[in-house]
Each structure stands twice: as C-alpha cells, then as structure tokens.
Amino acid sequence: MSGRWHMYVAPFTDFSASPIRGLGPCRIHLSTMDESNGGPSKRRQDGPRLAYLGPEGTYGHQAAMAFSASMLKAARLVPCETIYDVWTSDAEYIVMPLENTIHGGVRETLNCIASWYGPVRPSMTRPPGPQVMADLDLPVDHSLIVKAGISLQDIKWVKSHEQALGQCARFLDQHLPNAKRIPVSSTAGAAASLLDSQEQDSEITGPGAAIGSKSILETLPGLEILHESIQAVKNNFTRFLLFTRQSYPIRPVSSIHTLWVVLPDSALPDLMASMPSMTLKTLLVVPMTDVAEKSGSKYPRLCVVELSSDTAVSLPTFTGSPLVILGQSGFGAGIDYRQCSQ
C-alpha cells in the first residue's frame, strides 16, 4: 500500500549532542512505503529498534514503517503481541496508538501512560520513561475480512482490536447484529486467526470474520474482503505517537511551541492559566484507578494534554507541581528525531 501521511515532527532541544542545529519544527509529508527513498527493505540492517503492535499488517505496523521511513537510518521493526508489550519493550523507539476519530482514546495506551506517569509512582524514584518525539495521523480504513468462501449470512462472530470493533459498531449493528464481538490484541492477529485451524476457543463456534486493513491480505492469502470502509465515517484517523526511551538529555527549552504533559485533572486549570497563549490541542482523560481510594475523589482522573502555540512561549517553572513533561518541542536549535537513530 502507499499513502502520503501528514506528520508533525517534534524535535527536542538538545544543545550538546545535536548532529544538526537550527532545524526547528517542521511539517513533512511522507511517502511511507516508497522504496525509492531507500525504502525499509534496503535500510533495515543496523538501525535502532522500533517496537510496534504486530503482527505485520496492523495499523501500528503502518505507523512504524512511516516513522522509520522518515529516519535517516531506518529502524529495525520489532513486532510485539500487545500494546502493553510495546510500552514495556526495551527498543529505543516505540509506537503507540493514542486516539481515534470515531472511538476516541486508546484505552491500553492511556493506561500505560497513566500507570507509568501517574502519582502512584513518586516522581523522585521514577526512572526516565518514554518521551514523545513525534506524532502521526494515520488514515484508518477497515474491511470485513473472512476466510475465502464465507458469506455474510454465515458469520457467527467478529474478532478485532477493541478500537476497530468500536469504530465499526454501526456496521455490525446493522449487518451482523447477532454476531458475537470478540476483542483481541490486534486487527492483523484477528485476521490471522481466521486461518488457524487450531483455534480452540470454546466461545467460538462456526465461521467468523475479522476487521482490519485490507492490506492484511498481502501477507495472508486465503482470506478475502466482504465489505470495505465499514467504519462509521470515511475520514477516520488514528493518531500514533513515537516515543523514545533512549535518554536524549531533554533540557528545559526557553521557548516551546508544543508541550505534552501528564497531570491530575485538578491541576489543569493552573496549567492553562500559567500558559495563556497556548491552545489546548489534545485532552485525554484516564481514570486513576490505583489512587481511587486514597484520593478522596469519586472520580480521580489523570489528563494527557498537548498544548501548542504558533509562536514561541516561555515554559513556566512547575516546581512542586504534579505535572510530568511527556514531550516538548521548541524553536531554534534542536535535534530532529530523524537524525537520532544511531
């Protein structure tokens, strides 16, 4: 498959180790699967590792290829079985789905961020966690996939990632109201299981279907598409974040234009008041289950927030605040993550 995806590059400011200076933030367009730029296959050997939700054919795989194609040294892609495995993998880069046009925040990703950065871990003892470096809006177009020969009337169950089942709920309500919806760890894993004759799940009887990208068929012959574009709206995107756990020194920058933070919802008004010229671009809310009893609040929440501004803004000092900086990008000298792949 090919496609041009819009990607926002958030270079970190690092004055000591920077191989490039003065790049500043930029918007780039990627022709992600384009072999003419060296392509993933030619450049795969010795790059840094980039973990994603596998197997091949997931949307996470598409996002990983897009990020990798934009790096000077293409990454070695490491498929993981679940989103939790991606988060805890020791790869230098990890790709996590954050939110979707139709179904909203990706629960597993938000839980990973909340459990790492939430107040349960005292900030003094917290080892450096993954830091946001870039994000990507990936077009997500789902198909109903079956084993060759199966028709709509035959389908007794539908498997996919929880997000894909949610994004296609309208279609399922209308065309397969009696089919059991089975959430599994990935779309491509769901499709692969259609061919697995060893499938021993007692809940599953009779023929079923999977929901995922039609590009899955490239690696899984024996499957076919029954319906295309079955998500509730045609223009459907999932936003992926590229994190690094390589500890590039992240220095406070004097002027930022984008700031990713994690903080309890009670601290949000103060943050907004301290940065009046920044716009709230992303706000995702996660219940803080682990602190529910201690906090005294019926609804303790953690927010994942992206603030941005078209002009340079000074970063206020947040001494003693419960805020954790998840990523930041600034103007002026900085390193572009594409150059960071040593």
Ligand SMILES: O=C(O)C(=O)C[C@]1(C(=O)O)C=C[C@@H](O)C=C1
């Ligand atoms: O299962 C996949 O293909 C994934 O990459 C995961 C995921 C998600 O977690 O949201 C990614 C994009 C789509 O929204 C559906 C599923």
